[in-house]
Amino acid sequence: MSSVVASVLVVGGGTAGNTLTVLLRRAGVGVDLVEADPDWNVHGSGITLQGNALRVLREAGVWDRVRESGFGFDSVGITAPDGTVLHVQKDVRTGGDDLPATLGMPRPALQRILAEAVRGSGAGVRLGCTVASLDQDDTGVTAHLTDGTSGRYDLVVAADGLNSATRAMAGFPDRPEPTGMGIWRAAVPRPAGVERTDLAYGGPCFIAGYCPTGEDSLYAYLVEPARDRASLDPAGHAAEMRRLAAGYGGAWTAIREHVTDPAQVNYTWFHRLLVEGEWHRGRVVLAGDAAHCCPPTLAQGAAMSLEDVSVLAETLTTAGRDTPLGEVLTAYHRRRAGRVRTVVEASVQLGEWLLNGDREADVPGLMGRTMGVLCELP
Template identity: 50%
Template sequence: MPAVNRVAIAGTGVAGLAAAIQLAKAGVDVDVFEAKPDLSALGSGISLQGNALRSLDALGVWDAVRAAGYAFDGLTLRAPGPDAPVVAQLPDVKSGGPQYPAGMGMPRPALAAILYAEAERAGAHIRCGSRVSGFTQTESGVHVHVDGESVGDYDLLIGADGLHSTIREAIGIDTKPQHTGMGIWRAFVSRPAEVERTELYYGGPVYIAGYTPTGDDSMYAILVGDAQEHFGASEDEARALMLEQTRAYGGPWESIRADLESGAKAHYTWFTQHLVAEPWNRGRVVIIGDAAHSCPPTIAQGAAQGLEDALVLTELLATRSEVDQSLWDEFHARRIPRARMVVEASVQLGQWQLEHNRDADAGGLIFSVSQKLAEPA
């Protein structure tokens, strides 16, 4: 018998939907509240490392994810210049195990739709346009309000409401995402046949230029540089800014530029980092995913770590008889050191770029972290 009978979840990102899927499959009554009016996912594409694929398999959605994404092994490094010469072909650590590819790219909206469908199939109740506006705790539960109205009593409230989590703030945690000094352009474009894995270019006008295939006919391209105030740019201005910064890169960038000139949208964000110190819960309210930690996408672990948060938490809730301190102690012991490792490594990789540190062993750090992530959370 699970430790909980009724759970409320704030947020429908990967962490929130993963928690909803696992709890509903365990027989728990789950209500998911999403402040946005629909489940449209922002952004272009997403990179999923092997440990993320292992987590998605645990949720029962691996077949759907595999069909919707583009699997690959290895990493190609190229140099700037008109011919974009290949510098190295590097193998990836299969951090999910030998039964999964080292990595996969897929459109973010496709992943969101797969998780949403699985959560509904499992029996979770999802309400969009519904913001958790307040709650009061007792020793044994949480009384939740949504949009100012009472929605009842729950055994647990899970705050999976993202970087700017209102649940995090409401339980008195003042840790917030901090900018790292770097920003990223992203664009969703067509995939040239020659692009079969992630390819990265180091140097040139930006720190990192690259792209990842997300399907037979699609990929997303990135440019990583110093943080700039590009948030007020119009769509045409954003495309022009991204185009200008790609001029030093040849090869498949010719195709990317053609798509941008034809109207592909360019999206800009800043890198952030934070890690909430133990505990992530206050009584019967707990935060997971981006609400608890964030990091630059330098090793593509944001979604993976949110998925692992959800799987560890729901495993404990489904196998323990009560929500007590020993449950929280095990949850924090299994999650915080791992999340800290990922955050610190991701930030370090970016910092080396900001410092123009050519002697840093970026490959060694990535390989070391990947080996550790190969061990299940």
């Protein structure tokens, strides 16, 4: 297979960076990956992966392990705060009929699977290390790393997340903006009978939801107005999540009993970001949360990042060797921009409707139109 690049530095060893590394290595491209976290990001509660995310993980050769480590399902329930089921909706299989509509799994499990795939690909990996500065010209990029070493590459991919330092280093002015919502998350044992995501709108929070992540595991979340995070004592996180969860019945009764360890509870804000214009500056290109992010109201954050790296790997490795790199990176952006904008804007709109208490909002219509777009290949 031809490729317009022979050597790539991937900055960021999360879901997007790891998957891109595997896809490029499968095409014979030389890849080094650097990740600032010495533990390689093996932390977090759970992750919801819709079919279009699973399709990319299958492309990267890890679907069998993901399937074994997670819990797949094909419907979503809407409940009253007391747990009464109001409606059950069949979910859209955005990855095709041969993949579940949705799969939940522990986020650390996904990270371990992808990290092992990166190691097995033969890519160079440096943990506890990232880019200190970049010098680029018409023929390549010299990356100076925080461990004092440097390397020369045809392309640098900024996959270092929402607050990407590489994005800023490359000259992009875009920064994430909070949307006004915050979310509590915790991993707990899965109560008997919970076999899908259920969402309760109303009660003490905007949303109370959970997603099964395995035969015996689940992650639960509560969405509320954003608070000043500096005022929240981490030692009280479990108690605060239990207090909010007390306003919900059904499976939440069992979930609440297991929210006891503050270290297993995290609180973060929702943000939005969509880098306008091209996603590359010379030989540095953005992917995943470094290029865009949105509230998880559609559970499409990971899927959009995974689609990015699938399209980026494809465009890099199928263009003719003599194709100018700038043209290839423009083609990547062109394929992603409209689809990503649709998801970001819909996700933000859903959040705004909740914040404003808009009871006339056409939530089913917006979600249906958006998921219809996502059934098409990116």
